[in-house]
Amino acid sequence: MSSVVRGARARARIEVTAAIKEEARRQLASEGAAKLSLRAVARELGMVSSALYRYFPSRDDLLTALIIDAYDSLGEAAEAAHAAGDADAAPVERWVTVGEAVRGWALAHPQEYALIYGSPVPGYSAPQTTVPAAARVGLLLIGIVRDAHRSHALEVPLLTDELVPEAVRLAADLAPDLPPGAVAALVAAWAQLYGLVGFELFGQFNRVVEEREPFFRHAVTRLAQGVGLR
Numbered sequence: 560m561s562s563v564v565r566g567a568r569a570r571a572r573i574e575v576t577a578a579i580k581e582e583a584r585r586q587l588a589s590e591g592a593a594k595l596s597l598r599a600v601a602r603e604l605g606m607v608s609s610a611l612y613r614y615f616p617s618r619d620d621l622l623t624a625l626i627i628d629a630y631d632s633l634g635e636a637a638e639a640a641h642a643a644g645d646a647d648a649a650p651v652e653r654w655v656t657v658g659e660a661v662r663g664w665a666l667a668h669p670q671e672y673a674l675i676y677g678s679p680v681p682g683y684s685a686p687q688t689t690v691p692a693a694a695r696v697g698l699l700l701i702g703i704v705r706d707a708h709r710s711h712a713l714e715v716p717l718l719t720d721e722l723v724p725e726a727v728r729l730a731a732d733l734a735p736d737l738p739p740g741a742v743a744a745l746v747a748a749w750a751q752l753y754g755l756v757g758f759e760l761f762g763q764f765n766r767v768v769e770e771r772e773p774f775f776r777h778a779v780t781r782l783a784q785g786v787g788l789r
């Protein structure tokens with residue numbers, strides 16, 4: 560087989576894969592992840608189901624691809640915002656920049672955010688292949704805390720005695736070069752960041768918080784300070 564034919568087939572596969580994902584995202588928006596169906600996707604694309612299975616053998620394989628894409632898109636948005644910021648900005652401001660990028664991406668991609676941080680899809684368990692993409696924002700936040708620690712701009716939060724063993728374990732797993740108190744606070748702040756975004760996106764702030772942007776910035780700044788960033 561010539562390289563020209565192989566290249567054409569590779570391009571065709573990329574195009575079909577993209578079309579399948581795009582139709583699946585449309586179905587996510589209209590029906591929700593729990594009702595995603597390979598047969599329905601194939602029907603809308605004018606494909607027979609057996610042809611679609613050559614690209615995604617199961618619904619779970621398609622969901623996994625969509626989840627990885629969503630995590631990567633979110634990670635890219637956060638990384639781009641951080642890279643575009645002032646390199647000499649204070650750690651708190653860098654943290655807030657990342658938080659605002661996460662919020663902006665979520666508001667622009669509500670269905671994809673719901674897929675990765677909304678209700679679990681019944682019968683689906685995300686494989687380990689989703690972890691590298693899912694970790695991108697977390698690693699960016701760890702990097703900000705690490706830089707602050709190295710420049711003596713981190714006030715390590717205190718730990719209760721009962722939390723010390725878990726904090727030590729978290730630090731060993733996630734950031735061995737950081738104090739356990741900082742890592743435990745960072746994990747809590749990471750979870751609270753997504754909680755803030757989810758409350759806004761899924762309506763829990765309706766008739767409660769009206770000025771969402773300044774409220775979010777204030778809250779994320781407090782999270783940064785809780786981690787020990789100065």
